[in-house]
Amino acid sequence: RNHVTETVKEGNHYFTILTGSQEIEIETDKTQTIRGKHTKTITGNDATTIEQGDMTIGVDSGMIEIEALQSIELKVGTSSIKLEPAQITISSVLVKVTADAMVDIKGGLTNVKADGILTLNGTLTKIN
Incomplete structure (x- = not known):
């Protein structure tokens, strides 16, 4: 066995x-x-490829911030979330939004469209 050890004690x-x-x-x-x-x-560019196994990124205390000028995209199979300066696009065969207390959707203009059946269900449903 050959071992190489380098130690810089100071400097x-x-x-x-x-x-x-x-x-x-x-x-x-x-x-x-x-x-x-x-x-x-x-x-230049930076790329990490993991040919087998998983990748875990963890922060024991604090936060993770990812910032890009043009876009950030997360992909799993055919599903994706793309963040761009003017819009966020979520694409998948099925998209679920779940909250334990309340879901609040607000916008200057809001469209709800279904190419098939649209079901609106609630104990009390208000349409104004």
Whole structure:
């Protein structure tokens, strides 16, 4: 077995490739522990592909914010949610909206349309 251990007890560690690229291939597991802030700046595209297994993103305390100038899209099979600056589109074979207490839908102009049967059901139904 060959092991390589690098320890920087004090100071910084800089690694610069002036011409060329870097490729790292690991045949088993990889673990990173960062005891401070982690910042990545990428001037091109970034892609992550998981060929087998799942991906979990978790924040123990705090929030997750995803921001994009043009759009953010979530896809599962043929279902999708697309967020754009002027609209949000939800597309699926079946869309369910459920609330334990109340669902509030409000807009300057609101359209309800069904190509088939439209069922409106409630203990008390008001149409104004």
